Amino acid sequence: MQVQKNILVNGYVQGVSYRKHIKRIATFLGVNGWVRNLGNGSVEACLEGDETSVDALIDWCTIGPINCKVEEVTVTRYDFKGAYTNFEILEDGFGTTS
16 A cells, blocks of 8 residues: 655754664665754654555664664655655755744
8 A cells, every 4th residue: 555654853863864764764665755954953754655664664763874863753654745755855845843
């Protein structure tokens, strides 16, 4: 089943190549979407693809790369839209909270 899930990752997740690692793993798993830093120090991502692959990426996000400290990952599920054809790192969303 194809799904879209958005995540918000809180903790020490900026300045540790978190987004770069998410992109690498998403590409490997065949997950499309995007990831960006937020001004409050968290990371936000939109993930689309096979539910098993999306959930595997979310599981990785709860741990993250070396040197980060993930405190919380909030997941919101949406209807699959098929809006993305690859996985991108977006410009920072500073000044936003979602």
